[in-house]
Amino acid sequence: MTEETRITSTSEAEECPPGEAALCIMGRSLPDPCPYPATVPLPHRLGGDDLRLCAYHAATEPLVDESEELNVSLELVRAYLKGARRHGAAGPLVTILERAEADFSEREAVVDKVLADLKAAEYALMRG
């Protein structure tokens, strides 16, 4: 890919001429995009150097990822629990799975509480 095709293939090139501060990429294609300046590069696994987040989204996105991962883990543990409870000989396994379910639930609740508090604080400070 040539430099020219790379630039023309992104809408950001049109929206943000060189020299102007780019905005956070969160919600960029939505009617209500994030209004904050993009100051933090995306983690390497997610995109190129030209994609950046604001400080708020750089702080909250790892928590959003963790919450989603915990949610998937909880669904799996609950499905295994459902199967294990059908077998009388699986008592020790049920005990372990119930402990895992309780741990994941507790962690998910903490992550979701921190995220909700950050969102409320951001709203009160910047948009309220």
Ligand SMILES: [Zn+2]
């Ligand atoms: Zn943002």
